[in-house]
Amino acid sequence: MANWVAVDWGTSNLRAWAMRGAVQVDFEQSEQGMGGLTPGAFEPALMDLIGDWIEGPTRVIACGMVGARQGWVEAAYRPVPCLVTAPDALTKAPTQDARLDMRIAPGICQAEPPDVMRGEETQIAGYLAQNPDFDGILCLPGTHTKWVHISAAEVVSFRTFMSGELFALLSQHSVLRHSVGADGWDAEAFADAVGQTLSRPERLAAELFGLRAAGLVGPQTPEAAKARLSGLLIGAELAAARPYWLGQDVAVLGDPSLTAHYAAALRLQGLAPREAAGDALALAGLTEIYMKGQ
Missing domain, CATH: 3.30.420.300 (2-keto-3-deoxy-galactonokinase, substrate binding domain)
Structure with missing residues (x-):
């Protein structure tokens, strides 16, 4: 029992x-x-x-x-x-x-x-229970990705980006559904796309339609289109979240299939982000709440 x-x-x-x-x-x-x-x-x-x-x-x-x-x-x-x-x-x-x-x-x-x-605050609690001296930025990728400033075990500020939901909507319910594959990945296409919108985020809407055009007039594969779509959205997100991650100690928490992409994008900017699986952190956070309440 x-x-x-x-x-x-x-x-x-x-x-x-x-x-x-x-x-x-x-x-x-x-x-x-x-x-x-x-x-x-x-x-x-x-x-x-x-x-x-x-x-x-x-x-x-x-x-x-x-x-x-x-x-x-x-x-x-x-x-x-x-x-x-x-x-x-x-x-x-x-x-x-x-x-x-x-x-x-x-x-x-x-x-x-x-x-x-x-919900994310409990994963954060779990991470801080395991890393009590952490001061920096936590990125929690998902449908609505969070960028969270942590100092002295407090949440100081945070911003949410709908990049995950935008990816789902665009890949499944827009004209891009005809171009974006469900499986596979192209790391080079992802890296190129991150760089494009990180440096020129104002071009995001045009670059998105370019995914459709590239599949019609060029050799772009569905795998490359999927990776580029993800990269374009994450690059634009990184451009907006730059005040959070630039020059900071960053840890990326969540589903490893998502944290890997964010960590890769951050490494392209010269950072060395840590990664931690979110499932284990949720339990660690709930345990921290219980133990502190005893």
């Missing part, structure tokens, strides 16, 4: 770890993400996954979109600058099952320029 349960509950997926202190004893996951659940369906979805792990009242600490306005219960944002872990700021969720002591971690917000994060 677990003496507490860690939960990472996103829009599409639900992951849960049975814990005894800082030790993982079991793991389960499902596709019961927040995006597909009605308000009354959260508790049954969770109990289907973790019901066998708990007997008496058990603390459950969750992060992610489960705390959004459309989630189980809204966990209010904390404004920057702030520490990434705040056990006293957990929001208690209403439950029917007396065994559940359900708590949801808050997100982080920024007034100017307006920005929010929910």
Whole structure:
């Protein structure tokens, strides 16, 4: 049996770890993400996954979109600058099952320029638990990529870029879907595209259509088109995020298939970014919250 349960509950997926202190004893996951659940369906979805792990009242600490306005219960944002872990700021969720002591971690917000994060702060907490002396920039690639300034274990400021969502929209729902392949990669095409929009971001829209044209009048392969599309978007993002990464110690956190591209783009600019897998960091962050609350 677990003496507490860690939960990472996103829009599409639900992951849960049975814990005894800082030790993982079991793991389960499902596709019961927040995006597909009605308000009354959260508790049954969770109990289907973790019901066998708990007997008496058990603390459950969750992060992610489960705390959004459309989630189980809204966990209010904390404004920057702030520490990434705040056990006293957990929001208690209403439950029917007396065994559940359900708590949801808050997100982080920024007034100017307006920005929010929910879920990434727990990965950041995990990274800082493993690297307590880190001062610099954390990049968290994804659908909405975050660039986060960390100093003295606090989130000082951050910016979000929709590059991942733009890639999905352009590659699947625009004219570029006829040119961009689903598989394969061309590292040289990626590097060239990063350089183009990093140096001339104002040309992004024209370069995007150039991907379509190159497939019609030239020898461009679908693999090269995919890599170029990614490179053009990441290059433009790096141009806008330059105040964050230029001359800084940078770590890239998340899915290795994404962090590899961002790390490669940063290495082209002379940086030596660290990389860390986001799945392990989410659990490390939830564990840090639990242990600090004891």
